[in-house]
Amino acid sequence: MRLTTSSARRTAAAAASIVVLAGLTACGTGSAPGAGSDGAAPELSEEEVTLRATWWGGDSRHPLTQKAIDAFEEKYPNIDVVGEFADWGGYWDKLATQTAGGNAPDIMQMDELYLASYADRGALYDLERTAQLDTSGLDPKVLDLGRSEGTLYGMPISTTAFGILANQDLLDELGLELPDTSTWTWEDLSDFATEVSEKSGGEVVGISALNNGYSLQLWARQHGEALFSDGSVSISPETLAAYFQQALDWTASGAAAPASHQAEMAGVGLDQTDFSTGKQALAFSQITQIPAYEAATGGATLEPVKIPSEDANEAKYSYLKPGMYWSVSSTSEHPAEAALFVDFMVNDPEVGGILGTDRGIPSNGAVRDSILDGLAPGEKSAADFVAAEEAYIGEAPEITPNGASELDTLIARYLQDVLFESQTPQEAAEAFIAELDGSIQSANQ
Amino acid sequence: MSLAELQRMTRGRGEPRVKQETPDNKAALAFLGPWLVGVVALTIGPMAASLYLAFTDYNLLEDPRWVGLANFTRMLGDERLHKSLEVTFTYVLFGVPGQLIVALGLAVLLDRGMRGLTFYRSAFYLPSLLGSSVAIAVLWRLIFGGTGLFNSLLGAIGIPSSTSWIADPDTALATIVLLHVWTFGSPMVIFLAGLRQIPREYYEAASTDGAGPWKQFRSITLPLLTPIIFFNLVLAVINSFQAFTQAFVVSGGRGGPSDSTLFYTLYLYQEGFGAFRMGYASALAWLLVVIIGAFTLINFWASRYWVHYDD
Structure with missing residues (x-):
């Protein structure tokens, strides 16, 4: 009996240490496939690709975003985007835990408060390394607020004043x-x-x-x-x-x-x-x-x-201030496709029409102008205020x-x-x- | 089964044991398996991991970095930690005895064999099922808010008040202690079961000797119930130190106003998930283990002096 107890104990100890080691190895994000410093831009795959995208928001945001995702999937039939969402408080707990577990979503909605905290710790992908994301539609002063130490880690979705x-x-x-x-x-x-x-x-x-x-x-x-x-x-x-x-x-x-x-x-x-x-x-x-x-x-x-x-x-x-950003995980296996998705969400006029001002006034000037006519009075007065604010804007x-x-x-x-x-x-x-x-x-x- | 085998099985622990045959062990392990996997993967594993993390600087996003005792020395100068300890100890000090006294009092009343006992027992137990739920904590906000039910009641008896009891640093903690006391159902049910075990003859003998209800309670009920009181006390202390949900919901996750409801676990959560200091949060978790362990040991030690067992 004594013999079996000690061997059981040994088994338990070994099992425990395996669990611990597994946990620890999963913690690292530095050695992620996308984060290497080889400099080559990632390329789009011809094969079936599945991306996970996550965001926070109220009830009205989820069906709108899903509609935008459907439009994206129709345009790029080989890419499947799975949406996940939460409310503001739960979102950050979940994102931190998923990232710690090596299970970060490919695309995440990001906030100005957290952008540098994620970026400086190597959790985000340098968006300018991809050829798929066009940033030219944004005011540089707004775009700069997506940078941490000069590198673009967050694509501003919207602006607000x-x-x-x-x-x-x-x-x-x-x-x-x-x-x-x-x-x-x-x-x-x-x-x-x-x-x-x-x-x-x-x-x-x-x-x-x-x-x-x-x-x-x-x-x-x-x-x-x-x-x-x-x-x-x-x-x-x-x-x-x-x-x-x-x-x-x-x-x-x-x-x-x-x-x-x-x-x-x-x-x-x-x-x-x-x-x-x-x-x-x-x-x-x-x-x-x-x-x-x-x-x-x-x-x-x-x-x-x-x-x-x-x-x-x-x-x-x-x-x-950018209302929010899209960021791509540094551990994403498909950064090119993820950037393509971000580009679609921010720059595509069709998607602009679907999302309206749900995430704020679109950061892309052309998209913003294209939706102005269809705005409700409240949205319109917000857009006018933001436009008038231009006169008082200083350095970012x-x-x-x-x-x-x-x-x-x-x-x-x-x-x-x-x-x-x-x-x-x-x-x-x-x-x-x-x-x-x-x-x-x-x-x- | 031979007599010898039977004797061996029923023998006490101190007896020398004969080596058992292997097939029995395999069967035992097979049955224990699911539990063992659960304990190792879900309890021991994470605990071992958090013990390691307690000695590291770990922000969830990067690899943990060994920092030795830095997290523990940091505790010494951490004013919010000291505040959270003060809040939690106050909560345990008032909440636990308050809840047990109410539970015991109601159990004694219900044990008198009143009509509709089952109904009352269920009704009184209900808050325990709901008490740690989000819905009740939200309800608490409505009752003790500035325009809440409690102020309306005060107004009705001639004491107009517009204080928000949950949002005033002087009274916020008291409302949460009250919420805890209100969830007296589970200790009450356990007390009821304990009261049922006390032989009726004792009371009959006592009343023949002229002892009144209070005397009977003091000299029969209380001493014979001490093992149950002890059991409830140990559980209540352990649970109260880990209180989280009520404080989280009533204060909106912030421990406010002015950190007056900053419970230990709430602070731990804020440090780990809010400020990305998971290494420090792990160290805090282990400090809590030590605190709860110490209180449980003290409880067991002190029980020798006041708990009476029949045998």
Whole structure:
């Protein structure tokens, strides 16, 4: 008996180590077939090829994307594309796990927050190595936001601009009129938002805090700084503290809801936010969210307006942010076909007609122009706003560096500390910069 | 089967054993096989892998890099880790006794042979089936939100309130502790089964001697139930340290507001999947194993002083 126990134990130990080794070998992505440095462009295969494509999004996106995939398969009968999708939160867990297991999808929808984190770790394919992807239809400033350290790892699908949405119906009800928003200052906005709260007797608040990476980047650029330079955090503690202070002031003056209410709303879906339920008159948003908010508010008239600036928009602080990207896995066995798919999804006018503005305003100028006539009013006003924003666009910023993909959650967390007054804006700013820089450093060791 | 064989089989462990014939072992292994494969591939294997990863810098996308004890020394200065330990210990300290007391109290009430016992037993057990589900955590948001049911109730009894209990750093954790206490069904059912084992004669004898209900509870029910209490306590402590779903859903996965519901497992998840620090997350997982192990050992050690077994 004793003998058999020990031999069973040995078997178990051996089996365990096999499992461990198998797990470890599967972890590596560096030695992937597509990532070699031989420089030769991959070629299209004549044989049957199966590609996996994955994306995140709401319910409306999945059937549209599947229709686009069907059109692709019809055009290239030897390529079979299998679609997989998830919601935003589950998507990144799944993608990280699949990539770690050596089972990454060939084509993945990518976000600016994660682009460098995946690219710098060798998980993405250099898109300019393939002959199948045409990038000439994109504005170079937009295309550059798909590059990490000069290499194109993400093909921008769409662009969006940051601004304020005003619920015109709500303002009419209150008998209020927006000031001249073409040159308004942050103080003008604060005053107006406070007026909304006062006039409605607290039923409706004016605004809620700025709370994401896009807005922080614009804030930094308005102050002559940048959120990131040379791959590390470069916003000054003072500028960041002012960003937090703004939110605190709005909460104190009643322009925005109390801290605990804002915290409760931090985790809800778009259709449950105060702005959607008619309890908030102005909201910071990516302008291309207009159709989504229109649906959520039950068809309110939403007016997109510029965010305030201190110098009547003299400094060209603005930039168009790619709404999302298509990337190709470095471990894909069919990078040429994958690039062909990306090219089709971004550049083909037929597909542009199918997808519309579901992923934002198409990044390809020709595709954008071809769909303009068929747009619904909300989509049209978003497209017009993005087009008008061209006048204020400066140099493209650095993308979120490797290790900083938690940027948005970090902003939300420190903002809560400030609003609940467990940290002063200055303390929060310093701690924020230290934590984010630490995260970037440990990722780039 | 010979008598000698039978004796050998029923003998205690300490006895010297005769070498068994091989065919028996093969059969045993064949029957154990499916379980063995499961344990090795799904439990021991991943655990061994995570033990290795705990000593590496591993971001999921690149190969793990050996860093020795760096992950463990990092823990010393990690303020969010300390915050998450504080949150988790608070949760265990209040949630576990709270849940067991409610479970025991209701079990004693139900054991009095009231009418419709089966109905009440099922009704009280229901929250346990649902409690760790996403739906209930969502419901909790609705009850304890700013415009939720709880505030309406307060308003109805003359205490108007618009506080969002789940979104105020001072009260958010308490609502999750309450959610945990509410899922008292499984310990309650186990207590009920334990109460059934206590011979009725003891109570009859006690009441003949003039002992009231409280005295009977203190001197008969509680001592005879200690093994069951111990069993429930050990399970509850282990489960509570691993609480995840409620906190994840109630706080939208962030442990907010202001990290006031940052449970240990939630932090571990954020580090592993959010920040791509899977090596550190593995080290955190092993720290949790050590913590739970230590508490379980302490529980077993302390049980010698308060748990009474019949024999």
